[in-house]
Amino acid sequence: MTEFQQIRHIGQHHLFIPGPTNVPEEVRQAMNVPQQDMRAPDFGEFTLPLFAGLKRIFRTTDGAVMMFPGSGTGAWEAAITNTLNPGDKVLMARYGQFSTLWVKMAEMLGLEVICVDVPWGAGVPVKEFGRILGRDKDDEIKAVFVTHNETATGVLSDVEAVRRIMDECFHDALLFVDGVSSVGSVDFRMDAWGVDLAVTGSQKGFMMPAGLGILAVSPKAMAASKIATMRRAYFDFADMLAMNRDGYFPYTPPTPLLHGLKAALALIEAEGLENVIARHHRLAEGIRRGVRAWGLDLVAEHRSLYSDTVTAVRVPEGVDAREVLRIAYDDFGASFGSGLARLAGKVFRIGHLGAFNDGMALTALALAELSLVRAGASVPMGAGVAAAQAYFADAAGGQGYAVAAE
Structure with a gap:
């Protein structure tokens, strides 16, 4: 040297x-806590406000928010496995490394991917999506995937425009959005844009270390999860929601990260x-x-x-x-x-x-x-x-x- x-x-x-991004001192200090009893009777008093705060960031009143120990990629897998069936047709596009990885995951999980390739530097191909959906008269396509902010290329796509084209086609597909590097940093409106599953992680706009995969789920997607047949265990929505209602988790949560999230949400809401x-x-x-x-x-x-x-x-x-x-x-x-x-x-x-x-x-x-x-x-x-x-x-x-x- x-x-x-x-x-x-x-x-x-x-x-x-x-990402991971800089962790503010308030967040870092908040995570410096002793381990605690995650089955204690007052644990929900600590965690329930976190779920409410996340819903405000996603801008959803109707959706449910879940936190899985893991990264945004884990939340991707949770979104797919809980709401789709093996062999389902889905519409996706590749316009950067992370949209490409999402396509790869969908294929690995047994979905039939209709993939539109566009140059790296372009955004989601809204018009081409519209043509494909318009031809799908029998609603064989079960989901449309959009990488909101393609971190590899610095491109922000128009999710609202995708919802608009879906509605113009009277198409009933679920709308999945990768918001890993957008939620909490740029304009994102889950309810207003008709997003059914939105994925993010703790290590970007939430100013925390990696370790929480955060997922918001619409009532429509939640209904789909009750009849979907794709295998899941750790990422099962039903297990998670049953415990989350009272502020608990079906397995040991990363409590220091939850304390960091509390501090991060406070910073966002103060600003x-x-x-x-x-x-x-x-x-x-x-x-x-x-x-x-x-x-x-x-x-x-x-x-x-x-x-x-x-x-x-x-x-x-x-x-x-x-x-x-x-x-x-x-x-x-x-x-x-x-x-x-x-x-x-x-x-x-x-x-x-x-x-x-x-x-x-x-x-x-x-x-x-x-x-x-x-x-x-x-x-x-x-x-x-x-x-x-x-x-x-x-x-x-x-x-x-x-x-x-x-």
Whole structure:
């Protein structure tokens, strides 16, 4: 290790990946608790408000919310196995690594997947979904899957538009939404958009360590779970709901994480969910303006698709994004997200969700600039930071949201 690389171990390591995200000190301290009796008579007094708080974040009054020890991927599996049958036809699209993984899981679980492939950088193909659903006169397609925020590409898809096209086709399929990197950070409206199953995890917008797969289920999906024949055991809705009604769990819950969730929900509610969403948009726009000032392109094909939780940046021709990541980590004590699968070496990602503020955004841009230049990219030093500063200064004066909407 060089003397320069030893310096990076002094001070705080900078985490700019799209998950797991930075854990606020209030949340971290809240998890530092002794183990407790999860069958105690007063345990429900602690946990029931957590379920109510999660429903407010999902914006559902009709749906039920469950927490499974695990990741968002575990919640994916719970959603599928509880509501569908082996051999069911489902409509999905691949437009990034995580939508691709969801397709793979559906196939592994025995579903017949009708898959639409679109370029990585595009969003959910609403019109093509409409054509396919319009031809399905007998409702053979039992579910439509949408990755709301594709973390690999920095693309936010229009879930509301998918529900609208389903309704226009008078189609009765369930609507599944992967909201792992969107729920709690960007606008998500389960009831208003007619979402039947929404999946997220603790390690993104909820500002916690990984360990909780969180799932919201509509009454329609709950009815489907009572007649679905796919095998499940650990992830069974019926077992979970029977215990959750009184605030308990069918198996040992990760109580320190539940204490962290209590603190995280308090932070979100103190800021106000609408303000959380506005903050994410403002910070994301500052990052995007910084990237444009470098003269670099985003993976997202159009500004209407820009994610407010992660920005995927294409490096210049002749520059290896993996070298940018290495330099950032080794020389500057910073972690950025890597390009996944077909984007490896071509893209690096800046995560800007959860406990994230203006100073962190400016630091991310400054360290990314340094890393790009050391990796051989010709980007104007300071340009990205200056562009973001100008935007944030404007936003601080009350002009930022109007500028962002132009």
